[in-house]
Amino acid sequence: MGKWTDGVSRLKERHRYGLMRIQDMTAVELAVAIKEGKTTAVDAVRETIARIEEKEELYHCYVTLDREGALERAKDVQAKIEAGEISAPLAGVPVAIKDNICTKGMLTTCASKILGNFVPAYSAQAICNLLRNGAIILGKTNMDEFAMGSTTETSAFGVTRNPWDPARVPGGSSGGSAAAVAAGECYYALGSDTGGSIRQPASFCGVVGMKPTYGTVSRYGLIAYGSSLDQIGPLTKDVADCAAVLESIASYDTKDSTSMRRQDTDFTSALIADVKGLRIGIPDDYFKEGLDGEVKAAVLQAAKALEEKGAIVEHFDLSLVEYAIPTYYTIAAAEASSNLERFDGIKYGYRATDYKGLHHMYKKSRSEGFGEEVKRRIMLGSFVLSSGYYDAYYLKALKVKALIKKAFNDAFMKYDVILGPTAPTTAPKLGESLADPLKMYLGDIYTIAVNLAGLPAISVPCGIDKAGLPIGLQLIGDCFQEKKLLQTAYTYEKACREAAII
Secondary structure, rough: OOOOHHHHHHHHHHHHHOOHHHHHHHHHHHHHHHEEEEOOOOHHHHHHHHHHHHHHHOOOOEEEHHHHHHHHHHHHHHHHHHOOOOOOOOOOOEEEEOOOEEOOOOOOOOOOHOOOOOOOOOOOHHHHHHOOOEEEEEEEEOOHHOOOOOOOOOOOOOOOOOOOOOEOOOOOOOOOHHHHHHOOOOEEEEEEEOOOOOHHHHHHHHHHEEEOOOOOOOOOEOOOOOOOOEEEEEEOOOOOHHHHHHHHHHHOOOOOOOOOOOOOOOOHOOOOOOOOOOOEEEEEEHHOOOOOOHHHHHHHHHHHHHHHHEEEEEEEEOOEEEEEEEEHHHHHHHHHHHHHHHHOOOOOOOOOOOOHHHHHHHHHHHHHHOOHHHHHHHHHHHHHHOOOOOHHHHHHHHHHHHHHEEEEOOOOOOOOEEEEEEOOOOEEEEEOOOOOOHHHHOOOOHHHHHHHOOOOOEEEEEEEEEOOOOEEEEEOOOOOOHHHHHHHHHHHHHHHHHHHOO
C-alpha cells in the first residue's frame, strides 16, 4: 500500500480515463457501480476473495473466511438488486466482521481458545441490519482476545500484521478489521470500541474509524467485554463510507436495554464540506509529554487546515486526562470479570479433558481456555470488586468517570468539536507492547475518556511519519453529534485530497 499522496494521484487518473478498478473503489462507489450495471456483487466478491488469498498469508486479517457462503449470498443479492427489491446505499458490497460480533451459522470465537468452536444460533442486530440492506459478509476478522489489547497480538490464532509495514502491529483490538480495509481485503468492516479499539487501529492502518454515541448501535449479539463502554462501529476507506455504514447499522433495538431511540440517523446528510464558524477546541493536556513529535506536528497542521476553511480553533484545558487510564482499566476489568464468568466449559465453548470433579473442570477449562491478558484483566476485575476493595477502587472509579463526563460537558458548552491525536505514536513493532503491558495501556490515553463519557469520536488519516506510517487525527463530539464530526472530517478529508497533502 503506497502513501496517500500517490494514491490520490492514481485515483484522479483512473477517474479521468474511466479506468478505475473494482478493488480501488470505496464501498459507496462500488455500490453505485453495481446499481448502474458496470459491475456485479459476484464480481466484487470474487475479486476480493482473490485478493484475500493473495495477501492473507502475510497479513492474517481473518479468523474465518466464508468463500462459498459469500459467493452464494452475492448471487442472491445481485438478483434482488436487478429486480429492484434492494436499493440500499451499500447493497452488494462485501464486508468483514470483527470476530466478537455474533453471526448466525458462522464461527464466532472472540479470538479465544475458549470459544474456538462456538457457532451462534442468532445474529447480532447490527448484522441483521447489514443483511437487510444487502451486505455480503466475507468472514470474521482477527482481534485481541475478547477485545482485551491494543495490538491484535493477544489473539489465540496468531498476530495480524499492519499492511503499511508487516513488521508492525495494526493496533487493536479491532486490528483485523482495520488491516483488512487497509489491505483491500474488504470494502469496509465492523469493529467494536471499548476504549479506542476502532479508532486506534484506524490510526495505525491509515483508515477511517468511528465510535458512535453509546446506545446508537445495538449491542445485542456483541460478546461483551465492558458493557457500559462497548460500542459497534465502522472501519472504512473514507468518511463518506463511514457515514453510509453508520447509517446502515444504527437502529433502536428493544433487545438492548441501553439502545437509544434516535430520529437523526441520516448520517450521509452531514457530508458537506463546510466548517465556517465551527468552534474547535484543542486540549493542551493532549500535547504534553509522551506524544511523538511527528504526530503532534501532523495533528496541529490538521487543525490549521480546518482553521483555513473557516473553523474557529482555540486551545483549552480539559483536565482529568491523567485519571482516565486508571479509571478506565478499573471499570473495564470489573465488568470483564463479571461478563466472562459465563465461559465455564458447561454450556458451550472449550471444555478441558482429564479433570476431577466439577470445580476442577471449571478451573482447568478457564485456565487452558483464556490467554494471559484476559486472565490478567479478570484477576484485576475480581480484585477491585472484592469485599474491602470495592469502595476504594471500583466505586472511586465510578465517581471519577462522572467527573470526566462533566469535564466534557463543560467543554462542549464552548466547543462543537474537540480535536487531538488518536494515538501518541504511529504503529509500534510487533512484540514491543506485549513486553510491557503498562506501555500498551498508556497507548490508549487519548481514546478511553470518550468511552467513559459515552461520546462519539472519529479517527481520520492526517499524515505520514518519516517511517512511512500513517498518523491519525481524532475528532470528538458531544453526545448524538455524529453529524458534526462527519462534516468536520469530510471537510478536512476533501481539503487534503484537493491539495494532495496526505
